[in-house]
Amino acid sequence: MGCSPRRRIRNEYIRGNKTALMGEQQTTRTRMAGVTGLEAFFAPKAVGVVGASRTPGKVGHEILAALIAGGFEGPILPINPNAEEIEGLACYPDLASAEPTPDLVIVTIPAPGVLETVRQCSRLGIKAMVIISSGFRESGDKGNRLERILLQEARRAGIRILGPNCIGLMVPGQKLNASFGGQLPPPGRVAYFSQSGSLLAAMADMGREYDLGFSRMLSIGNKADIDEVEAIKALGRDEQTHVIGGYLETIDDGDAFVREAERVSRDKPILIMKAGVTGAGERAASSHTGRLAGMEMAYECIFERAGVVRCGSIKAQFDYARAFATQPLPDGHHVAIIANAGGAGIMAADAIEREGLALAELANETTRTLTETLPETASTNNPVDILGDALADRYEFALNTVLDDDAVHSVLVLLSPHAMTECDATAEAVARVTSDKPNKPVVACFLGARRVENAKTVLRRAGVPHYDSPEAAVATLKVMADYARWRRRPKRVVKLFPVNRRKVETIIDRHLRQGAEDVGEADAHDILEAYGFVTPRGQVATSSEQAVNFAEQIGYPVVLKIWSPDILHKSEVDGVKVALTSAQEVMDAFDLMMYRIPRKVPDADIIGVLIQEMFTSGQELVLGMNRDPRFGPLMMVGMGGVMVEVLKDVAFYPAPLTAQEAMEMLVRTRTYHLLDSDNERQDVDFDAIAEGLQRLSQLVTEFPSFQEVDINPFLVGPPGTPPVAVDARMRVAKKQ
């Protein structure tokens, strides 16, 4: 292994004139010109390892060893000024002297030296760096500053960075293992990116064990440059990738995430395991909506909007990925079960109901065909029980038959190993049928362990995902059906209502100018009217005679409210009196307020008393919005009144809303089902509620200064009566 000749060449480069070096750099640049985004990570021609080490156990050695062991076919270039050769490869003192110049550089040297490496890459026109080194943002302020400088430098030079503080990169199809995450998994259709390196390593290990192939595996570490959004964007375009999986602890740019994920989800399922979900949702909020909309809720509804499949655990994610990677999407939620024992069939049927799937109702013809061939005691309805003595041929027949039924959207094959059961032959039969009829997803669960071990391998090889419990199989069919429905959803059309924007603008500008966050009742009233809401009629009276006068115009009963820009919480000063039904009562209430309240709050500028229309019937709802710092405005609808936070009967969805989305939100509440039931109640105008939601959605979309809005109660009557926005609480602030 002569490393000296190379060394000599390298030394010539170092001692040689700058022009020669620049020429080399130029060439590299030209070679990289066509490469955009992450292509150089996915198919590099030559890989440099900065910080390559001779010492086993050191990261710089492990990475190099992994690259060699992985079988990467291009040049592997160890960079280390203190070594001549490592693991039989000629070593270079720096990147500039490496020959050829690598187009992908793996950096393992301590943090302080990394910036210089970025500069070298910049000079050499290298566009792709995997920075394994830690000591950056995760280690405190100093590291954070270093990371930012490094990123600036890289951006300026057009360099893309994976990491820092990551375990590297795996591209099985290229035999590229630039990581210390263990051996490469088999090549395949699933890409995976992870904010936790050890989880990526565990995934790779599981891939090897259970034959799940990966296209790319990215340890995104501190996500300085390539974060979840960049990863999704690049993997969305990547032809080798059909399914995208990711493990995330934080999502930093929520807007971009939703936009990119929604775009990519149209073609490829994105499966995200989001950890750190609980306990993080607590924060101060003044509205019901704000208090109800925790982080958890935000993730839930933006994932739903973007078509992202949320995974409750790594195991579930792996389960789902195996099905998405091998099976077609189902056309609906109706599942057929084939089993050779009652117990497993019942458990699967339980899970189907729990998950919100349905047992397919088999066509008469299907049942007839099954009945003609299966033994008399078999159950030819779904779940199809082909009995304990079923051999492989009976499975084959039953699976073939139910797959032909249009009412069946997916099939779960269950096997319990009885003494006579042909486990392997059954697996082969299932494989045969699914290869003949590849248009519907088929998943399997063979119960037990040793007896079905080989059958599981047969299934796996044939691309039929096998699950360790009926429940796991059903959960997988469920997310597939939901994702498929998301893909089929109609085009989103957000209706724009004619509104008085200028009016709202004026009010908000005034608040922002004055630094006032809470919007008072009069302003809130004006804002809502400007966006087409009906609010209670009312007028501010300054004398008891005027009060009675207004009350008679409005009609009894009326509400009296103290009217002062300085009193936000009226009821705290006894400034609200409801259900006044006569002139006398109005007069008394007016005089008592005007007498008592100035004594309670002497500094308040009291304008008068609002005489307001009172509603005695109708259903109380709440419409709301909470602006999530990451994901923007989340709309809420649910049961209103004082109990809203206790009942928590609310649904969320990100604005802007389409009419369909508004209605879907509503249907998700229990309140809807209450109002929709025909138990002697008057009808309710659901379209009017959906319209209210859309109008509010338009308001908060057009004015990003709204941080929180609660319309509560939003009083709903029968069709024809417009709902009334009785009370509203709004908070504005400069867009963050």
Next chain:
Amino acid sequence: MGCSPRRRIRNEYIRGNKTALMGEQQTTRTRMAGVTGLEAFFAPKAVGVVGASRTPGKVGHEILAALIAGGFEGPILPINPNAEEIEGLACYPDLASAEPTPDLVIVTIPAPGVLETVRQCSRLGIKAMVIISSGFRESGDKGNRLERILLQEARRAGIRILGPNCIGLMVPGQKLNASFGGQLPPPGRVAYFSQSGSLLAAMADMGREYDLGFSRMLSIGNKADIDEVEAIKALGRDEQTHVIGGYLETIDDGDAFVREAERVSRDKPILIMKAGVTGAGERAASSHTGRLAGMEMAYECIFERAGVVRCGSIKAQFDYARAFATQPLPDGHHVAIIANAGGAGIMAADAIEREGLALAELANETTRTLTETLPETASTNNPVDILGDALADRYEFALNTVLDDDAVHSVLVLLSPHAMTECDATAEAVARVTSDKPNKPVVACFLGARRVENAKTVLRRAGVPHYDSPEAAVATLKVMADYARWRRRPKRVVKLFPVNRRKVETIIDRHLRQGAEDVGEADAHDILEAYGFVTPRGQVATSSEQAVNFAEQIGYPVVLKIWSPDILHKSEVDGVKVALTSAQEVMDAFDLMMYRIPRKVPDADIIGVLIQEMFTSGQELVLGMNRDPRFGPLMMVGMGGVMVEVLKDVAFYPAPLTAQEAMEMLVRTRTYHLLDSDNERQDVDFDAIAEGLQRLSQLVTEFPSFQEVDINPFLVGPPGTPPVAVDARMRVAKKQ
């Protein structure tokens, strides 16, 4: 293998006189005398196989083969009149000629011949039969009759029967495999009974694969004699059994199940997978409580009462069983996590919060000890992150340290396999520590697959349960902590209030005599008063003057209700008028009712109009009871009013209630947290609600004729004000 000599002896028996036979029978009887219950199943001396067959694939052959392969050391006696020997064993034409007479008989012949076999066993004094044969209750009416006759015959003879329609029995410690459920699992501490044979077989297979040992495995099949109750009773007494697991689709004798399970749970955890749970809860009910209390709810709360650990899937059950079989019970719900990577620790912490466990707050001393020894960047708070380069010694130190902390009740050890991680040595270290400090449960989750395969085996052998995901490990710790808390619960003392039973008895007797199911308002009112409830004051007026008179005595506002034994649903005939505040309004309402209602329902016998006290403040709750046909009276409490079924904010528990149980029910509702919050609301007398629940519990326990009771609204005010049972709906029927 000389079978002829035996044959000769047998023939002598057959030809011999009856007395000799009876003598033999007598001997057997004497031998069996000390045996009660299922002991003969668990440690038989000789096993007969009636229907033993030469033909592989036939059940009668498979069972015999399994018995031989299992290595049972006592005599195995094939019974088949048409064979001389099977599998090298001498064959007997019938049980009477078998030598010695078996004390356990496995029956595999077709159903019609089984009754005769029972009779033979009866004559021979054989007390234990496993009836594998199908063709009984599961096959229709005829089979059902046959099963009942067979059971009668067996009962008369004191014979216990496992099955029919089952796959048999396994007792690994006796090398007894009298089943066609595959090979024996290792012997161990877990007993399992299953209503599904194939599931039992799958469990045994999993036990072999994952080294989980079983004491006994019972396929209970049709449960003709030995059902879940008998199994739990016997296994509760069985010294070889420390954990009881079961798979059930139905529970037939709910009362006995609860009683037996509650008794046995005090010493041994009972883990039940109950399938067929969904979709079964629908049935007609007239009360809110009845409609809200589905089957699912019934199982949920009786399992809770009896301390039974409910398992959501077979996988979960297996997960739980492994921990209960090897680990001590935790003293509380506080878990410490030790991890060498952030990701897994976060996932585990998420799961801990989701499951209602808590991260243990480490003592200062613990943190100090950890800080002194661990690297600087390690996290010495819980989750303890010992970093990616942690070797086995660091795990050993950290585990030792946290186990010494009194605030830690259980420990989860997480390992992510990095390049340098010592998987096997770490497993050995964990095994060492747990064997030194065996007083707290320790469970492990080593992520990945191949790299940790051997480490998992090391853990398993050392009795440290390993889980395939942090979530599964945490779920297991949760059920252990809950079960331990159940075991520590204070002794149940049900308070008995002094009540007027006689009064209630009279009313109920009248209803039952007349075949009237619904209890009218007046009677309901009397029943509640007899049991110490406060009800609204009221009197029936027959003239408008009298109405006003009563109203003035009661005080405004009042409610008017038409009073007629023939009108149950008053509001349907406009027979209810609320919030009347003056003499004029009362008079008008009275006259209108008396004028209009007789025209609407001419046949009704109208007595007058009830003038009733009206409550304008207080919180509306519902107290209820629904008598479940299997499990008896289930009590309910929750938010009342018209929305009860929509809000579904209710909690259930089986009667009779202790004070503590009543309060726990209350605390489980969201309503409690609403009432308990200090948001300007008046205080609520929770003890008075709990007392109301106990009084209702006493009522329905003392009178099993009550099928459904709803007290709604049950109006609750501040402490000192007794709650008022404003309205009640009751249904009685002869005890079923």
